[in-house]
Amino acid sequence: MSKLMTIHLKVWRQASATAEGRFADYTVPNVNPHMSFLEMLDVLNENLTLSGEDPVEFDHDCREGICGSCGIMINGQAHGPNARTATCQLHMRDYSDGDTIVIEPWRAKAFPVIRDLVVDRAPFDRIMSAGGYVSVNSGAAPDANAIPVPKNSVDEAFDYAACIGCGACVAACPNSSASLFTGAKVSHLALLPQGSPERKERVTAMVTQMAEEGFGDCSNHAECEAVCPKGISITAIALMRREYVKAAFGRQ
């Protein structure tokens, strides 16, 4: 059997968007190193429930790093210490007996706290509705092989399409910019022939919406790339800027 650990936690507790928050201290005994980080929080919540306290709220669904639901600041790092790893993919074997871990929600003006570690990421959906799609009605598509697409274009497009919309990029950015998120979608669609006809309208609408939502500007800190669980490169942002400039000044 693996040796069990005692873990100390400082967890941000906040009852609602308008309530004041504070850190609370908890200790979780008997943590198995094979547990995932969220399973450790499950155990904490079971203990809190039985002792009559409210459990710590956090969002989660797939618990395998693909849905983008989870996302918390762990010791000041979005999704914790490991590269290309979402919170739900972290395991307690990365920690040692007696460690203290500080857990907070994403902090960004555009992502108000709902409760404890849960924030409202609806602005991402509104950026997408502004133009993050190809306008093709169901049934109107040509045969799937009618337009060949070079393999390397698709592979590159895929690298950007892999975004899980977790919001870590915003949380890590000193300006709370959503440029990596927006740039990833702009780049995914701009790199494919299917996305080309609308690329000007798309980039303009999405960038405008991003600003309206209260996200900051990008000043090339690259913190977003460092925390992205899918390893999306900041070349997405460069591509988005090029698209934007072309849309604003380019010829038809």
Next chain:
Amino acid sequence: MSLDAKVPAGPIADKWDNYKNTTRLVNPANKRKYTVIVVGTGLAGGSAAATLGELGYNVKAFTILDSPRRAHSIAAQGGINAAKNYPNDGDSIWRLFYDTVKGGDYRSREANVYRLAQISNTIIDQCVAQGVPFAREYGGLLDNRSFGGAQVSRTFYARGQTGQQLLLGAYQAMSRQIEAGQVEMFSRREMLDLVIEDGRATGIVARNLVDGKIERHSADAVLLCTGGYGNVYYLSTNAKNSNVTAAWRCYKRGAYFANPCFTQIHPTCIPVSGDYQSKLTLMSESLRNDGRVWVPKNAGDTRRPQDIPEDERDYYLERRYPSFGNLVPRDVASRAAKKETDAGRGVGETQLAVYLDFADSINRLGRDTIEARYGNLFEMYQRITDENPYEVPMRIFPAVHYTMGGLWVDYELQSTVPGLFVLGEANYSDHGANRLGASALMQGLADGYFVIPYTLGNYLAGITPGTAGDVSGEAFRSAEEEATDRIQKLLNVNGSRTIMDFHRSLGKLVWDHIGMARNADGLRLAMDEIRDLREQFWQDVRVPGENSTYNKSLEFAGRVADFLELGELMARDALEREESCGGHFREEYTSPEGEAMRRDDEFAYSAAWEFNGTPRDAGLHKEQLEFENVKLTTRSYK
């Protein structure tokens, strides 16, 4: 009520066209007068909401999660089938149809499956046009692979993230309709009840998960796209929020629940590591193309795998099924693993695992080739288990993965409640007693993009728009009251056991008795024990917090309460079905060699259960399955 599947007349290949040619249409100018509720925005719901919005209907869409970009569908890895026959290897609509009916062990409705195969190709066209980055070959055309033991390569895939990319495609199409004002999105909402007025579905009540307020929403029709109920087992590969609640409440309002005991247990998942375990992770079955499954020959052999010599290993799939070997279908592979661990030959700390070994393939093909094929899966495995599968064999074990059962629907995807349509994994329709790999994504998208736009129109054309659903009326008021009372009741128990504790106990009962192998005694026992557990739940559960704030415990409590009823119905259904077919393996009905034995003369039907108080009192209705095109044979993989 008699079950009329409303299968159109004509030869099987013409049925869908015949239907479309004669169906009633809603005049374009009238479409905006109709409101349609879509509950759930996974592949089925997302594609339906987008398409109905494009057609001009007013759509109200609901999801439990914070955004329609997320849903359980996002986790699908392997791919989506279609009968394009791009590889020129002999595939056809007929073959896809045939494979699906046979794979489902002859417990699905031929006409639905044929339509699914017909539509499959259009789905790929649609998704490519949306910008879904399917894998391509160097010439720029789409790549296909063979999947789940199929003899043709008909699976389209997007790395190991096909579900994600397809869902994002549907989400983007839906986002466009949100921008256009055709779809109104209600995120962080949980449907708690179906509202029926004058015998037809006219709305839902839903809880706003942020502030606990119960909302009433009316519509001319309700589409239920709420996914499968695999989480009844507590541990499954389903996302944590997957549940049966919406479907179950519809069942209690009169929609029949079909074949609840048809559940799929996937052979290659990462085994449970401890009792804190919260969910299981699937390892794509493509791994069985190059991995060899084995256990030590001697029970209780605790040596490290590399220390067990070749002649003391039992490659039991290759031994028992020489012609299919490691590629036998999911249900067969799962049962075979159980047989080994039951006999004490399991491996690893818990002994509830078997080895999936790549050593031979690495020797034969080189590590680079294996890495190119499965690199991301190997990485995922190592991340979870802290073991390197290039050096030591993977440990795998079966886990609940998919539910073939669900609300009964006719050819139009309409349930037994008029105006309530059911799409995707939530319905029972196309996969019979066992689903083939890469067919669920196909079905969800077929239902949403290409079936419902026609069949819903046929229903709505018969209704005067705007006549449905007065939210201040009696039906809405009482549905809201019931939902509120139930929440209050859950909060008031204030007992001594946690929700998860009850869920785990239920999961164990369902897994032990309604899992990979079932028998009459076990099923009777399960019915009683699940009933007792349900009674304890309502006396002793502790639900923390309040209703008026974000409270995930309260959400989960409501879902576990429903699972505690469903579990008993599953046992009842499994007891009634005295045969072995697909994922339903009754130990009493096996061949002398221990293989599954179907009993077509008596059980070639879908069992549709009607709510009648407690689960054990549910009423059974049978839809007899007619096989006019496919000859019933015994599946043999020897």
